[in-house]
Amino acid sequence: MDVRQHLRSALETALVDTALEVCPETISVERPANPEHGDWSTNIALATAKRAGRKPRELAEALAARLNAVLPTHVESVEVAGAGFINFCLSPSWLHETLRFVVAAGTQGFARSRIGAGRSVNIEYVSANPTGPLHAGHGRWAAYGDSLARLFEHCGYAVTREFYVNDRGKQTQLFGESLAARKAGEDPPEGGYLGEYISEWAEDMPADADPVEWGLQRAHQDQLEVLASMNARFDYWASEKGLVDSGAVEEILNTLDELGYVYILEGATWLRTTQFGDSQDRVLIKSDGQPTYFLPDIAYHHQKYSRGELLIDILGADHHGYVSRMSAALQMLGHPAGHYEALIGQHVTVLQDGRKARLAKRAGKMVQARELVELAGADVARLTFLLQSIDTTQTIDVDLVVAESNENPVYYVQYANARVHSLARRARQRQVALRPLQKVDLSLLTHQRELALLRVLSELPNTVERAMRARAPHQVTTWSRECAAALHGFWHDCPILRDDVDEQLCQARLWLSEATRIGLSVGLGLLGVSAPESM
């Protein structure tokens, strides 16, 4: 049940009945911050008064009178307040109905949306160079990208998760040469990789191995392990080398040339990206005959459309300038502008020993994602990355995260989940059988804590859809924390299995706990964080 929709249609009817000709496309119904303003509120009178040529307050009064004449289900009263707000006061029965709705949907169905049905999206994330381990910053994209994918899936989209492996080119060569040099007991070449891991890996490398081939495999394996430990999945690993070898890159160059977007200047081959809003044209093939990173990347993105109608790239802030040229190239190839979306995440600053740690692979020491996961745990690492918006730079003090991992919000949420499971176990131990929900009197749930918890649960479907639209998984984190807080409050103030609790009330509360289990399970699942049954 969607109470918003319920109130919206009631308002629509009232608008028609008051013969108001101006009907807005969207009627905003929201939860007021102040409980004195009722359970739900709408600004419709304020929003449409001018166009309707009436005073807001007067219009609100007219609508309220209509609604009060025949009260919609669950609505106890409709009042006008302030400049022209219409406030709805609802009977707790709407929350009791929410509980039945949550239980009926279960962990598989609750808070799912159909808005993505029949649509597909391709999400490329992390895509770190296969020349070393993932650093802590990559962890942010792993957590974010995977959770975003889960959100899309929950909203009905067919999702493909991709990782683009840049397994050819100059960096790959330098990487191989650095490994070979360390193997021979020498220093890496000019511009090579200086990280400690190069020496460690070189030791493991067989003498007869091809340093590039072996190194790429080693790095890929290392990255795959860490990503798996963080619960970040991938459906498709795209190889740049494979793409080049297949001739797809040459083909795309010919296509762009035939379309008239390619020209040669000073020995280099250029693409007229300025025709599609880029600030300058870009080089496809350097004057030394080597393609830039850009050219195979165009071919790659073009191909990706066979694996999703909407392409989403998750990129770090340092790649911001890259977006307009890719967008331009894809439009040249006939892909509508809205079918390519680059989500730019701000950087992660890692503090270790109170100092900023280097994140560059080529420079010496760096904080690896692996370290973070091993020190803090996968759940802590993952939720830490999903605490805040990717529009903000995130500072992770490794020592603090590890030292205070017990105070990490993830435990607050997981503990709520553990309590719910603990309750079910105790109920079984005490031979308290859970009766079918149809036979339980939910109207006994009247305590403020019970109603608050139900209100939070009722918000999850809306939160999921909003978070998907905003590409903001952290909104699910915020919801999960609120849900846990509501559960802890309920737990503290509302005894369930105690001897002095009425048997009917006990049943109702057990079902509320069960609904909470479902909500937390969905929330944590979207975040890729485990939901332990005991702690």
Added chain:
RNA sequence: GCCCCCGUAGCUCAGUGGAUAGAGCGUCGGUUUCCUAAACCGUGCGUCGCAGGUUCGAUUCCUGCCGGGGGCGCCA
């Protein structure tokens, strides 16, 4: 110089154009004969960076400025 992100409580951060802007941490104090105290409750004098604008209404949208971060390569 141009482009992107940020600026909200001591700190870290939420915040869908709405009414009295919220959490966590930290501070100080309280709660357990009872289902897990990894919990709960109380305790906050905030120029929502500054100045304009749009609006019935702006922390939210627009413009300019200030401050912090990132980008402006025939690197990836």
